[in-house]
Amino acid sequence: MNTNPSNIMALTSTTSNKKETVCIFGTGDFGRALGYKMIQSGYSVVFGSRQLQPSSLIPKDAEVLSHTEAAQKATIIIIAIPRQHYNFLIPLAEILHGKVLVDVSNNLKLNQYSQSNAEYLAQLIPGAKVVKAFNTVSAWALQSGALDASRQVFVCGDDEKAKQMVMDIVRAVGLTPLDRGSLLAAQEIENYPLQLFPMWKFPIFLSLGLTAFFFFYSLIRDVIYPYVYENQDFSFFIAISIPNRICPIVALSLLALVYLPGVLAAIIQLYRGTKYSRFPDWLDKWMLCRKQLGLVALAFAFLHVLYTFVIPIRYYVRWKLNSLILSQALNNRTDPFINTYSWLNDSYLALGILGFFLFVLLGITSLPSVSNSVNWREFRFVQSKLGYLTLILCTAHTLIYGERLFLNASSYRWYLPNACMLSLIVPCIVLVVKFVLVFPCLDKPLTQIRQGWERNPRHSEQSNYIINKSAV
Numbered sequence: 001m002n003t004n005p006s007n008i009m010a011l012t013s014t015t016s017n018k019k020e021t022v023c024i025f026g027t028g029d030f031g032r033a034l035g036y037k038m039i040q041s042g043y044s045v046v047f048g049s050r051q052l053q054p055s056s057l058i059p060k061d062a063e064v065l066s067h068t069e070a071a072q073k074a075t076i077i078i079i080a081i082p083r084q085h086y087n088f089l090i091p092l093a094e095i096l097h098g099k100v101l102v103d104v105s106n107n108l109k110l111n112q113y114s115q116s117n118a119e120y121l122a123q124l125i126p127g128a129k130v131v132k133a134f135n136t137v138s139a140w141a142l143q144s145g146a147l148d149a150s151r152q153v154f155v156c157g158d159d160e161k162a163k164q165m166v167m168d169i170v171r172a173v174g175l176t177p178l179d180r181g182s183l184l185a186a187q188e189i190e191n192y193p194l195q196l197f198p199m200w201k202f203p204i205f206l207s208l209g210l211t212a213f214f215f216f217y218s219l220i221r222d223v224i225y226p227y228v229y230e231n232q233d234f235s236f237f238i239a240i241s242i243p244n245r246i247c248p249i250v251a252l253s254l255l256a257l258v259y260l261p262g263v264l265a266a267i268i269q270l271y272r273g274t275k276y277s278r279f280p281d282w283l284d285k286w287m288l289c290r291k292q293l294g295l296v297a298l299a300f301a302f303l304h305v306l307y308t309f310v311i312p313i314r315y316y317v318r319w320k321l322n323s324l325i326l327s328q329a330l331n332n333r334t335d336p337f338i339n340t341y342s343w344l345n346d347s348y349l350a351l352g353i354l355g356f357f358l359f360v361l362l363g364i365t366s367l368p369s370v371s372n373s374v375n376w377r378e379f380r381f382v383q384s385k386l387g388y389l390t391l392i393l394c395t396a397h398t399l400i401y402g403e404r405l406f407l408n409a410s411s412y413r414w415y416l417p418n419a420c421m422l423s424l425i426v427p428c429i430v431l432v433v434k435f436v437l438v439f440p441c442l443d444k445p446l447t448q449i450r451q452g453w454e455r456n457p458r459h460s461e462q463s464n465y466i467i468n469k470s471a472v
């Protein structure tokens, strides 16, 4: 929750500022959409335009005047015009003196200009108070009211009062302002809508890499090997059998990779004897995208469940089962019931079901609407304790499935072990190291370190020195 006192202060002034006249330069898509929304919220809107004949698209309660006339009617002027046309404002510099100019513009590329659009505007009209806002909201979302996913409006500017006035408008139209500081932040705010899933890149590329690796690995073992040695065509495995092998492998590997950075961080902290020393950049970045890694893992687990449902209706499976029954009938032979096998099979299925259930629970609690309704301790309990339990259940599910493969020489084709054996490497490492870290002789110092204790206080003096020096 944003507890910025300036926001609270502005909230109280919202009602008194209503019905104020706001000017919008530009009657394009964004200007019109914002105008509609502001009129609905009780503002009176005047458009500054080159076309003085109002079109049917312009809200009927709004006035359309020349730029000069419109600017004289309001203190706040929203510039809903692309940056490349800002030059037309130069002759209006005198009228715009002392006014609050709201820059809503976006660019087509990241860091397209060396100077942000808002700073450029401030440089063109030095007498105006420029505030950057609204660029993260689309005209379509404003007009259709589909603002659930993008209620946040980043606001920045050098003049506090002007910023507060703009934040009042943001609130009045039903959005949430987020104060990002001075106009220096404008470049970052302008880059924000241009970023394409920045936190998802690593998890998606990693999962695609793992999928490709295990696909070719399984293709060699399960399709090419039988073709070469037994002259059997199992190419149809590509449709269901191989994907149903890859999905659980990738899901388990990614789930283990969610917990691996935490274990590495604990080892680093124990080794350094302090938490006041930065982790390497790659570890920081890895930790920041753990939620996305977990959600991609859940998607793969979900696919595995779907593929598993169709197993009984597959032609190949039905044919194999019928052949087995027929051969037993012809040979007048029945396989004995082996209790151990039924225990192993049922445990394997039960662990899979429970593991998937907890996996879904983890996914649900990572949704912002759910995670916002639990406190930090509850969130940590679910993501850490239940998360490790999920990893244990899923690893055990795979271990029981692969149990008969480990010691069976025929499961090593061209010296390649079954793919599910490979998928167990990272989860087993994570679980073993975590198990070791739980021992009191390591857990106690680690807890102390995380509470601020340092093994070598000289280090803190040194870091304080560095911090103080950089502050100077």
Ligand code: NAP
Pocket: 025, 026, 027, 028, 029, 030, 031, 048, 049, 050, 051, 079, 080, 081, 082, 083, 085, 088, 104, 105, 106, 107, 134, 135, 136, 137, 138, 139, 140
């Ligand atoms: P648009 O539909 O192309 O409208 C731009 C408006 O600028 C025109 O309707 C025109 O208004 C005015 N204009 C064009 N050339 C001009 C010139 N040479 N001199 C003076 N005025 C001129 O663009 P838009 O989609 O509304 O976008 C406007 C701004 O909002 C852009 O900076 C954009 O980055 C930003 N924005 C847009 C969205 C969105 O979803 N569309 C979202 C966030 C931010 P008049 O004909 O009335 O003069």
